[in-house]
Amino acid sequence: xxxxxxxxxxxxxxxxxxxxxxxxxxxxxxxxxxxxxxxxxxxxxxxxxxxxxxxxxxxxxxxxxxxxxxxxxxxxxxxxxxxxxxxxxxxxxxxxxxxxxxxxxxxxxxxxxxxxxxxxxxxxxxxxxxxxxxxxxxxxxxxxxxxxxxxxxxxx
Amino acid sequence: xxxxxxxxxxxxxxxxxxxxxxxxxxxxxxxxxxxxxxxxxxxxxxxxxxxxxxxxxxxxxxxxxxxxxxxxxxxxxxxxxxxxxxxxxxxxxxxxxxxxxxxxxxxxxxxxxxxxxxxxxxxxxxxxxxxxxxxxxxxxxxxxxxxxxxxxxxxxxxxxxxxxxxxxxxxxxxxxxxxxxxxxxxxxxxxxxxxxxxxxxxxxxxxxxxxxxxxxxxxxxxxxxxxxxxxxxxxxxxxxxxxxxxxxxxxxxxxxxxxxxxxxxxxxxxxxxxxxxxxxxxxxxxxxxxxxxxxxxxxxxxxxxxxxxxxxxxxxxxxxxxxxxxxxxxxxxxxxxxxxxxxxxxxxxxxxxxxxxxxxxxxxxxxxxxxxxxxxxxxxxxxxxxxxxxxxxxxxxxxxxxxxxxxxxxxxxxxxxxxxxxxxxxxxxxxxxxxxxxxxxxxxxxxxxxxxxxxxxxxxxxxxxxxxxxxxxxxxxxxxxxxxxxxxxxxxxxxxxxxxxxxxxxxxxxxxxxxxxxxxxxxxxxxxxxxxxxxxxxxxxxxxxxxxxxxxxxxxxxxxxxxxxxxxxxxxxxxxxxxxxxxxxxxxxxxxxxxxxxxxxxxxxxxxxxxxxxxxxxxxxxxxxxxxxxxxxxxxxxxxxxxxxxxxxxxxxxxxxxxxxxxxxxxxxxxxxxxxxxxxxxxxxxxxxxxxxxxxxxxxxxxxxxxxxxxxxxxxxxxxxxxxxxxxxxxxxxxxxxxxxxxxxxxxxxxxxxxxxxxxxxxxxxxxxxxxxxxxxxxxxxxxxxxxxxxxxxxxxxxxxx
Numbered sequence: 001x002x003x004x005x006x007x008x009x010x011x012x013x014x015x016x017x018x019x020x021x022x023x024x025x026x027x028x029x030x031x032x033x034x035x036x037x038x039x040x041x042x043x044x045x046x047x048x049x050x051x052x053x054x055x056x057x058x059x060x061x062x063x064x065x066x067x068x069x070x071x072x073x074x075x076x077x078x079x080x081x082x083x084x085x086x087x088x089x090x091x092x093x094x095x096x097x098x099x100x101x102x103x104x105x106x107x108x109x110x111x112x113x114x115x116x117x118x119x120x121x122x123x124x125x126x127x128x129x130x131x132x133x134x135x136x137x138x139x140x141x142x143x144x145x146x147x148x149x150x151x152x153x154x155x156x
Numbered sequence: 157x158x159x160x161x162x163x164x165x166x167x168x169x170x171x172x173x174x175x176x177x178x179x180x181x182x183x184x185x186x187x188x189x190x191x192x193x194x195x196x197x198x199x200x201x202x203x204x205x206x207x208x209x210x211x212x213x214x215x216x217x218x219x220x221x222x223x224x225x226x227x228x229x230x231x232x233x234x235x236x237x238x239x240x241x242x243x244x245x246x247x248x249x250x251x252x253x254x255x256x257x258x259x260x261x262x263x264x265x266x267x268x269x270x271x272x273x274x275x276x277x278x279x280x281x282x283x284x285x286x287x288x289x290x291x292x293x294x295x296x297x298x299x300x301x302x303x304x305x306x307x308x309x310x311x312x313x314x315x316x317x318x319x320x321x322x323x324x325x326x327x328x329x330x331x332x333x334x335x336x337x338x339x340x341x342x343x344x345x346x347x348x349x350x351x352x353x354x355x356x357x358x359x360x361x362x363x364x365x366x367x368x369x370x371x372x373x374x375x376x377x378x379x380x381x382x383x384x385x386x387x388x389x390x391x392x393x394x395x396x397x398x399x400x401x402x403x404x405x406x407x408x409x410x411x412x413x414x415x416x417x418x419x420x421x422x423x424x425x426x427x428x429x430x431x432x433x434x435x436x437x438x439x440x441x442x443x444x445x446x447x448x449x450x451x452x453x454x455x456x457x458x459x460x461x462x463x464x465x466x467x468x469x470x471x472x473x474x475x476x477x478x479x480x481x482x483x484x485x486x487x488x489x490x491x492x493x494x495x496x497x498x499x500x501x502x503x504x505x506x507x508x509x510x511x512x513x514x515x516x517x518x519x520x521x522x523x524x525x526x527x528x529x530x531x532x533x534x535x536x537x538x539x540x541x542x543x544x545x546x547x548x549x550x551x552x553x554x555x556x557x558x559x560x561x562x563x564x565x566x567x568x569x570x571x572x573x574x575x576x577x578x579x580x581x582x583x584x585x586x587x588x589x590x591x592x593x594x595x596x597x598x599x600x601x602x603x604x605x606x607x608x609x610x611x612x613x614x615x616x617x618x619x620x621x622x623x624x625x626x627x628x629x630x631x632x633x634x635x636x637x638x639x640x641x642x643x644x645x646x647x648x649x650x651x652x653x654x655x656x657x658x659x660x661x662x663x664x665x666x667x668x669x670x671x672x673x674x675x676x677x678x679x680x681x682x683x684x685x686x687x688x689x690x691x692x693x694x695x696x697x698x699x700x701x702x703x704x705x706x707x708x709x710x711x712x713x714x715x716x717x718x719x720x721x722x723x724x725x726x727x728x729x730x731x732x733x734x735x736x737x738x739x740x741x742x743x744x745x746x747x748x749x750x751x752x753x754x755x756x757x758x759x760x761x762x763x764x765x766x767x768x769x770x771x772x773x774x775x776x777x778x779x780x781x782x783x784x785x786x787x788x789x790x791x792x793x794x795x796x797x798x799x800x801x802x803x804x805x806x807x808x809x810x811x812x813x814x815x816x817x818x819x820x821x822x823x824x825x826x827x828x829x830x831x832x833x834x835x836x837x838x839x840x841x842x843x844x845x846x847x848x849x850x851x852x853x854x855x856x857x858x859x860x861x862x863x864x865x866x867x868x869x870x871x872x873x874x875x876x877x878x879x880x881x882x883x884x885x886x887x888x889x890x891x892x893x894x895x896x897x898x899x900x901x902x903x904x905x906x907x908x909x910x911x912x913x914x915x916x917x918x919x920x921x922x923x924x925x926x927x928x929x930x931x932x933x934x935x936x937x938x939x940x941x942x943x944x945x946x947x948x949x950x951x952x953x954x955x956x957x958x
Contacts, residue, residue, distance in 0.1 A: 033206035034199015036402070038352045039436040043830035046352055074199035087197040091189050094796040097804065098649030099196030100203065100353040100402025125838040132830075134350055134403050135649045137803030138838040140796075 003067040007032070008076030018064030022056075023047045025063050026073060034074035034103045038132070045131030048104035049073050055111045055130070074103035077110070086110055086148040095144035097135035104131050109145040119149035187794050188668045191653040192400070204356035204372045204399040205433050212358065212429035213242070214290050215422045218280040218297050219442065220272040223308070223511035223823030225301035227266050230280050233296035241293040244281040244421045246270070251388035255414050256381050259478035262514070264386050264417045272301060273476035274513045275824045276442035278414070283422040283430050306511040308823050310473040311450065313508035317474040318482035320489045322503040322561045322752050330465025330500030334456025338537045342453075342529035343889040346818035346825075347446035347811075349518050350835050351648075353402020355411060355443060356433040359419035366393025367420040373412040374404045375686035376644045380678045382413035387420055398676035404648040405808070406517030409688050410479050411443045441828035444516030445818060447484055447507070448473040451492065451529035456500075461541050463552050468492045470505040470526055475514035481507045484515075486618050488522025490756045491869075493561050494530030495572045495612035496552040501561040511823045517688060519805060520868040523613055524812065528890065531609040531873030536886060544589070545877065546580050549610050562747075564755045569861065571788035571851035575764040576610050578786035578847045583766035589881065604770045604781075607877025611764070611869035614757030615790075615853070615861040616691040619747035622758075627685035627739045629699040631660060631707050632674075635732040637724035639664065641700065642674040642734075643684040645692045650864055651797035652692055658793060659697050659858060663704035665720045682736060690761070690862030693793055694853070695739065701857045703737035710735075742855040759853040762788040763866040765806070767842070767874040771882045776894030776901065778879060780810050780840075783871055786847040790861030795848060798863050802846035805867030811836045813872035817891050 003014045007030060014025055026032045026049070038046035040059050047058040050072035077084045083091065086109050096102040105128060112127035113119075124142045133141060195201040218230070230245060232238060246253055246267035255262045266272050266279045279299060284290035307313045331337060357371035366389050373379060376396040383394040396416070401408065419432035434443075449472045456465035470492055474481035489505030534552070538545040553572035559565055580586065588606050616622055630642040641660055647653040657671035664671075674680050684696050708719045710733065715722035747754040765785045769778050785806050792798050815834050819826040827833045846867075852859025872890060880886050885900035 027206075031208075032199070033202070036203070036353070037205065038354070039830040041436075041829065041831055044352055044436075074197075078198050083194060083197060087194075090197055091193045094190070094800045096190065096193055096196045097651075097800055098351070098353070098401065098403040099192070099201055100351075102196050103199050106197065121843075125841075129837050129839045132352060132835060132837060134352055134405070134808070134835065135804045136800055137805075137807035137844050138841045139803045139844050140800060142838070 001064065003063055005066050005068065006070040008072055014063060016063050019062045021059055022049070022061040022063055022066055022071070023058035026058060032073050032075050036100050036103060038100065043132070045104045045108065046101055048107040048131060050107055050111060053111065053114060055108050072107070074106055077106060085151050086113065086145065089144040089148040089151070093144040093147060094140040095136065101131060101133045105133065105141055109148065112145060113149045113152055119146040121146070187796060188654055188658060190651065190797070191657065191673065192647060201400040203353055203402055204358060204370060207358060207370055207399060209358060209360060209429040212431050213283040213285050213422070213426060214287050215281060215283045215419055215430045215432040216290050216294055217278045217418060218282065218294065218299070220266065220275055220277040220279055220299065220301070222272055222301050222303055223275045224304040224306035225272045226304060227268055227270050227272055227279060228300040228302055229268060231298040231300060236293065236296040240284060240289050242283040242422060242426050244425055248425065249386055249421065251386045254386060255417065256385045257378070257410055257413070257479055258482055262477035262479065264414065264421070274511050276513045277476070278418065281418050281422050283426060306823055308510050308512060308820065310448070310471055310508035310510055313510055315509040317478050317507040317509050318485045320486055320505045320752055322489060322501065324559070324561045324563060325500035327465045327467045327500045327502040331454060331456040331467060334464050335459045336457050336540060338455045338457070338533065338540055340453045340529070340533050340536060341888065342451045342532050343449070344525045344528055345448045345890065346515065347518060347816050348440055348818065348833055349405040349407030350833070351403030351405060351407055354434045354436055354439040355408065355415055357412060357415040357419045358429060358431045359416065359423035360429045361423050361427055362393065362395070364393055366390070366395065367424060368395040368397065369416045369420060370397045370399050371412055371416060372401045372408060373398055374401070374408045374646050374648060374688060376646065376676055376678050377683040378410065378686060379413045379416045382417060383420060386417050387424065392679070394678070396678045398646050401646060401648040405519045406521065406688065407443060408648070409517040409686060411516070436830050437828055440833055441825050442513060444479065444514055446518035447481065447515040447522065447525065449488065449525035451526055453529060453533045455533055455537060457537060457541065461543055461548060461551060463496055463498045465500040466493050466498050468503045470503065472505070472507040472522070472525070473512070473515060474507040474509050475512045476509060477514040479514045479516045481515065483618060484517065484522040486522070487614065488526040490562060490614065490618065491523040491612065492526035492530060494527060494534060495554050495610055495762065496534070497554055497558045503561060512820065519808060520865045521689065523865070523869050524809065524872065527611045527869045528873045531611070532876065532886065532888065535873070535877045535880070544586065545608050546576070546585055549576055549608070553610060554612070560756065562756045563753050566760070569759045569790065569851050569853045571762040571849055572610060572612065574849050574851060575762045575786040575788050578849055579764035579766045579784050580608065582786070582845060582847055583768070583784040585766050588768070592881070601773050602770050603773055603882040604768065605878040605880065605882025606766060606768045607874045607879070607881055608766050609764065609870045609873035609877060611866070612760045612762055613690070613866050613869055615759050615761055616695050616757060617689055618756055619749050622695060622739055623741050625685045625739065627696060627699060628682035628736055629684040629696050629703060630682055630734055630736045631700065631703040632734040633707060633711070633723060633727050633732055635727055637727040638672055639666065639670055640672045640674050642681040643696055643700070644676055644678070644681050645684050645696050646676050646687040648687070650692070650801060651794060652687070654797060655693055655697065655793045656700060660700055660704045663701050664708055665718065690864040690866070693860045694790070694856055694862045697858060697860055698856050699737050699739055703735040706735045706737065707733070758855050759861055761790070761861045761863070761866045762849070763870040765867070765870040765874040767871060767878045769875060769878040769882055771879060771897065773883065773901070776897035778814050778892060778897065780814060780842040780875055782843045782845070783810065783874065784845045784847065785867050785871060786849055787863060787866045788849040788851045788861070789863040789866070790853045790856065791850050791859030792848050793858065793860055798848055799846045801863045802848070802867045803844045805864065806844050806871045807836055807841050809868050809871030810842060810875060812890060813875035814891050815840070815893070817893065
């Protein structure tokens with residue numbers, strides 16, 4: 001089957017069986033290996049991407065459900081080699097250590113910031129509760145998301 | 157989960173978009189940004205599974221399904237088309253059928269006629285051009301085996317992997333003379349490292365007949381050694397290249413050698429690259445875990461609280477093969493007394509083989525197991541003596557000049573009191589403990605508590621380990637005037653690629669961006685030892701500083717100019733130079749490995765933690781609300797990275813304390829998926845405050861002692877102490893699951909509470925009202941005369957879990 005979707009703003013046409021995982025389409029058909037596989041069963045969130053702005057686990061989404069929709073991956077965040085506000089905040093606060101959960105965390109963080117919610121600790125914890133990190137204790141990830149959200153609310 | 161809402165203050169300099177290397181940003185943070193951070197944040201970083209090699213096949217491992225058996229035959233379904241599948245068995249191993257590490261007991265693949273010792277044991281390898289063929293083929297292989305009797309309980313095992321005994325003074329006499337003896341038995345189970353990137357290796361045949369592997373790993377030269385031996389390769393024919401590594405925590409210290417050999421055997425036969433990428437299920441079910449342990453204590457004290465004798469017995473479950481067990485046990489045994497001065501100590505440690513997958517390295521390496529027991533014991537003694545656990549530690553904690561159980565005189569860099577006071581003060585330990593006693597009369601269905609723990613952690617390898625390793629690290633001034641650091645020390649998130657350039661740049665007087673890091677590729681970098689034991693900053697950092705000093709001297713002697721102004725011209729005139737610097741033993745440090753006497757480590761790091769918990773009295777659930785961890789790292793090289801180590805290690809310890817548990821049946825892990833093996837999410841994680849304490853080590857030019865493992869030793873006993881403070885029962889076995897807490901509360905383990913002499917019960921404790929429902933969660937102490945007995949029947953018995 002052939003499916004048309006937008007990936008990081010670019011129109012893409014994919015020939016794949018309808019039940020092929022979005023994760024495999026991204027990584028193996030489109031070469032977007034920034035999205036990671038940690039468990040393959042929706043527990044770890046390493047494969048989080050935005051589907052029409054909502055966070056989904058790409059390991060649980062068959063490509064047939066993505067037809068006509070817009071996908072954002074970690075590769076879609078920086079523009080012309082410049083980190084976006086959330087990426088920069090992760091770098092400053094130390095929110096990325098081994099980096100394997102980072103792409104998924106960034107997508108969860110982007111969705112949280114886009115929601116316009118006040119960057120309170122509880123709300124951020126809730127927003128990233130589907131993304132496991134084994135390195136950071138989450139402290140600096142929460143700091144990074146709060147920092148980027150504040151900067152967006154008070155543009156400088 | 158109840159949690160105070162904390163608004164995190166925005167920084168003074170708001171910015172919508174910032175370039176990663178913008179000078180203003182670097183200035184604001186004052187420390188260099190993570191070197192490989194931008195690559196990780198943009199998705200450009202290449203982890204093993206991200207690497208593409210044309211024509212690569214997919215590899216898989218056929219594993220035993222018996223815990224103990226003789227392998228009779230490997231049967232292939234004759235109705236399956238095997239022409240599209242490659243199979244490798246043990247008889248095709250060109251070298252020795254051994255995964256080289258400490259002992260030669262573990263085979264790469266069990267041969268037909270050979271002994272299967274655990275249920276996840278590799279027996280044969282398959283490869284196919286596509287995954288569906290591979291999966292179909294896997295189902296068409298049957299192993300014929302003859303079952304042998306299996307042992308799953310280390311206490312029932314007769315096969316000893318390792319044994320250590322440490323004696324100082326006369327513990328027997330000390331106990332006989334003691335006025336109070338407290339006994340305890342403590343148990344800890346398996347813990348999975350659970351790096352979020354699964355194990356992964358890709359092997360490529362080389363033109364010279366050798367093999368190159370790319371993979372997720374901590375120790376390139378361990379794999380290099382294993383490949384040379386099993387594949388019969390020369391130094392040059394075996395090449396190991398680290399890909400970006402998504403966490404290790406000890407779990408990628410040893411098992412990557414096995415996976416690399418498997419991928420290499422397939423690639424060698426196939427003549428094409430082979431990808432061996434584990435899924436989470438295979439990773440949890442087959443790779444190493446933290447060793448389960450049973451630790452028994454008998455401690456003698458005087459009535460006024462002097463520690464006079466410790467008798468400690470440690471039993472670890474090594475699993476089916478030795479792997480790193482002897483050194484894990486060694487570290488666990490040396491640390492088993494905790495950081496406390498005692499004249500009469502006997503510690504015996506033994507590791508027993510069982511028919512379960514081998515246990516191995518995990519952050520802390522034996523110390524978290526035995527220090528959990530030591531801290532439980534100290535807290536229970538404080539209760540029995542009716543003194544504050546903080547006050548008791550103040551009296552007992554090591555000071556400079558004290559002597560450890562191995563007879564090591566702690567000549568310097570002892571910060572037990574500093575970390576203790578820092579954690580207690582920051583957390584408001586004494587005040588909150590008193591307040592809570594007052595508040596607990598109010599009743600309710602939730603009870604809150606606060607707990608404290610203290611730990612020490614020997615820095616670097618045990619005994620003469622570093623001398624045996626004789627690590628080499630190099631700095632090269634290339635002929636185009638670049639400075640390159642060459643080490644085998646891997647980056648797995650902890651910051652190697654950032655702190656090495658920092659140390660070298662500071663020594664050479666140049667900017668950090670002038671210092672390049674060579675890739676961790678055994679064909680390019682020397683063997684600077686494994687990236688384990690919190691040794692990278694302290695040990696390899698020291699070697700690099702030595703190399704940098706030599707390079708600087710060579711250039712300055714020749715040019716007569718300061719290095720920063722002259723090195724580029726020097727390189728143009730004279731060509732490149734490379735300084736290979738070898739580890740020099742720490743002066744005055746000696747250890748007798750036969751008798752286990754002397755300086756077990758060149759120095760120690762010190763850590764204290766205060767945890768606050770809330771326990772739901774209806775469900776037994778524990779919410780760890782906050783942890784303050786104070787860690788003495790010698791010198792902080794990079795505060796953001798060091799805090800990151802403390803925060804991450806603390807959460808792993810909180811998981812160990814409250815939820816991480818492997819259930820076994822017939823030697824097989826039952827919860828071998830991420831849906832069933834639980835680690836803390838952001839909602840489970842406490843607020844973590846890290847305090848970095850600096851008590852430098854004179855043997856390191858930079859004073860650093862390492863940080864990675866310290867927090868892992870200390871948070872779990874602090875959490876269990878807080879649970880006790882909340883509900884009045886001691887949980888003797890990790891994790892403190894709701895089941896165990898409810899069982900303890902219902903009195904299933906009523907004798908848990910250590911007694912004390914009649915009349916020594918404190919008024920404060922007796923006055924503490926039941927937090928809920930009229931059920932007094934704090935059972936009265938048994939009125940037995942001394943000595944006190946540890947409970948023999950505890951909820952959630954460890955053996956019952958199997």
